Amino acid sequence: MILEKPLLPYFEWLLQFDKTRWGALPHFLLTLLVIAIATLLLSLLVGTVLYGPLKAGDKVYRVVVNGFRELFSLSFRRVWALARLAIQESLRGRVLIAVAVFVLLLLFAGWFLKTEREPARLYFSFVLTATSFLGLFVALLLAVFSLPNDFKSKTIYTVLTKPVRAGEVVIGRILGFSLVGTVLLAIMGVCSYLFVVRALDHTHTVVGSVLAKGGDAEGNLPETTSLDKGHRHTIQQDDDGHLFAEFAHDHDHHVGESNGRLVVSSPHETIRARVPRGGTLRFKDRQGVQVARGVSVGKEWGYRSFIEGGTQAAAIWTFDGIDEKTLHDEDDGGEALRLELVVRVFRTWKADINTPVQGVIQLKRPGSDLKTAPEFFSAKDATIDQRYFPRTLTDTNNQPIDLLDDLVDEQGQIEVVVQCLDRSQYFGFAQGDCYVRMKEGSPLWNFTKAYISMWVQMVLVIAIAVTGSTVLSGPIAMMFTVSFILLGFYREFFVRVARGIQEGGGPVESLVRLVTQMNLTAGFRGESETTSLWIMRSVDSVFLGAMELLANVLPDFGEFNATKYVAYGFDIPANQIAQQLTMGAAYVIGLSIVGYFLLRTREVAK
Template sequence: MVLERQVLPYFTWLIQGEPGGLGALPRFLLVMFGVGLAALLIGFLVAALRYGFSRGGDLTYRTVYGGFFELLQTKWRRVWALAVLAIKEARRRRVLVALGVYFVILLFAQWFLSTDYPEPARLYLSFVLTATTYLMLGIGLVLSAFSLPSDFKTKTIYTVVTKPVRAGEIVIGRILGFTIVGTVLLAIMGLASYVFVVRSLDHTHRVDAETLTNVMIGGKLQGYDGSTDKVMSHRHSVELDAEGNGLAVLDRGHTHNIDRVGEDYKVSGPIGLMKARVPKYGKLTFIDRNGAKKDSGISVGFEWKYRSFIDGNTQAAAIWQFDGLDHDSDDEFLNLALIVRVFRTHKGVVGRPLTGTIQLRNPETGVVSAERSFSARDQQIDEFEIPRALTDPKEEPIDLFEDLVTKDGRLDVIVQCLEGGQYFGFAQADCYIRLPEGDPRTNFFKVNLSIWVQMVIVIAIGVTVSTLVSGPVAMLFTASFILLGFFRQFFLDVATGQEYGGGPLESLVRLVTQKNVMVELDPGVGVSIVKAIDDVFQGFMWCVGQLLPDFRSLSAVAFAADGYNVPWDRVWQDLTLCGAYVVGLSILGFFLLRTREVAR
């Protein structure tokens, strides 16, 4: 799984953030301060232009002072009344039609979803969860953007604001009501999609008795090897003991248990189709072909810098250092997983995977285990069960935990490519120690929670924007916010000049003059003006970028689809982020609504 940003422990994320960065809480306070200051200045300028300097100042002061006082007078009975109204309104607007649409999607999905795929669960999960995400974001967008403007249009807002209702209660009530509607829809969709995935992939096999051959060791029957029949585009190899019990070997990401019942074999349903691997990540460093330590490997020309590569049949190696292991562990195995990105400069032997080696090393004593070779297929997750009893390169016995793990729990894993002219590509998240697996159902719930978080943020944005503008404009604005949120990193890269081609105006000039992004514009007055205007644009973009929710990183669909457990730290972070957006946007919406003339 691609994990471009490490999931930090919750409190590290909240207070300190990534090394060299800022924690979420100080960032939130800083953004709130910035937005508050900007709003104060703009509000004062508008008021001063309309009513003069002193009255404008007085109005601004009263708005801010009275506003905060009003915020404290929020009554939850009123908020709940407005939330219930929003729920009834959503029901009247036939929001349940969305469920019908979803069920139609599921009905026809099997026409397009193939089971002839290395990991069919990945395809199914990815499909249903992505469909749920986009549908829920769409529902949140439509519900939130049109509600308040509709009240203004029909003037029903008159009878509400002439009651002792605070503007903040209207905003929070709307957000709460639509969130409840969305939550119910999401719960139904989540349940339906889980049943859909499980039922669609459920199958069994028959052991093909004709393929069974005896496995003899020392003239004694040890068991049977064979295969199953072909169901859902695959068949399994079968390994049975002498009594006829055993399992169907892993294929398409799952196994089956086999029990001998009389003369027949009873094959269970698929086991392990949906996974929730719990990885323990290490820190990745590299050694180049000459044996020098490096922070990254070499580039093979990919623009994406997530992975870097080591060259085969040289000293180049990727080294992960894990910590927090138990030197005194009683475990008999260490479960290791490795994902290799293979880059070939020549075909090699067609159909044969590349060979690599894994070694374990004690980072303090330098004691290493003997090399263990493996076959590397591109992007495949190779799982190794490394036994406790190992040997060193001189074939002297060593103990994995006692000899290779330091007293403070560190262990190095060294991976090399053995074939000259071929390359292995690695990122930090490509090698990990497998901890006991999580519950796939809980994991599925966590992914749906990440969808819920995105939906709530969209609702909060929609409601806040709709306090100021009409329904269609609010929808367009919110949709733009979502779209930019999906490309937040790119947006920020343009704002900070890290993307080729300059700012927006320079890009327009390049588009019109057909100059590619790598060519410098001819210097001159015009170009200087364009760059100066872009500086202003980029400053504004940077400010907007600080407010944008990063929808791509909020999505946890990839976790479930790739079979990884969503860390609880990540879940709490998402929920905190969601709360921060709701609080910030509610305050903003409150002031926007409070300063609006309702009867205009």
């Protein structure tokens, strides 16, 4: 699976505080502090203009003190009552229509989805993306119009004459809508899972009867299965004489026998949750010198770098924490280390079309010359290739060695060395292309984890929408939230624009380029600093500054997307879910505080 940004360990992510990076917690506290000070100063300024400095100071002081007092005297009973109100309101708004739309979508999904070589990838991508968008949309509609409608219909007066606090109104809404959203997501999740399982399940027919699996009267085996779901399998026989349908379209089948006819089973392992343990990757160049990266073969995407065949160039992974528990029990009673390797082949000349490029893989003890005897393999381009290393191995001198005792060093580390053998052909690798395969996770739990990510995303949208709707009217609050979501999804681009890395300049410059149909990278005529250019750039720099500030509080919605993991059949790391939950909680807390103060600015809530 492609992981362009490695996942940081949880505590490093949360607490790191140095020049290179600020962890999530320091970042959160700083943002809160900056917003608090800015708001205080602004309120003082406005207050001074309206009431004079003394009275303004007094008012601001009272609001802040009251705010803190209310914050610590929140009553869960009142919050729950308000949440129930929100739930009732949502049900009256026929929120269940969303479920109907979703089911409808699934019913007709077959129209849009063609059976692919990796059907699971496509189906998971589809259901998860569809749920995510629909979920966000429903959450948005629910949350954004609720408070403004209350203001409009004056029901807010009835609520606020009861002994409830403004903070409880905000938190109650967020809680209520989140609960409704949770139920919705749960329903959608169950439907999605059933849809995928059902869509992937299929069988084939095999023409011709078989006598005791040894073939027909002439001893011939049928060659292939029938063509179903856009593919067919070649039928093979294993060493024990059992028939199976060879791996194709990401799965294989057993071929059994029933009443003298061959019966193809349901597909195996169409949905998976591989648990990988990643290592760190370094390279050696053709002279055997350590380098950070291999060579570039001229691909636009620099994710992988390449090693040259027939030279000393090698890709070396170092894995941590290799012990008894990492090994798998094998069918033959022994234990083995399972490695999975993805090789990207790049040929500089055609060579023999029918023969794959050859490579060699070895295990090595870090900091020593002890290596296993070379294991040769034919590179299967861009597919996950499994390699087994049993506990007892032989070294390069053909002496027996033990995997754990001899090859793993005191720190529990082991190295995997991969080389390409064919001259002038190349192998390409990225860090994630080789990993130690741990015991398989549960696909259902993995799917649930993907939904948890989505749930956090939805709660975030609800919090933003409720906060926005405390002061804005319905449609405006909706625009506000939608912009937040859009910017959140394109956060990376937004930050690049704000920092001036993206070609095309700031908002004014790109508008000028758009209107004059100018290329993104073309220089302005003459490149001399004319007044108009100066004005344009100055205005832009103000915008860019504001954008950079905004970028600091913008949630990265893309990060909440765990679709990739599920679609590619990898287990979502618990660490990632923990990071997302933490982030979600931080936003909800921050937004509730902001929402409380904003609501207090409304006449009724004072």
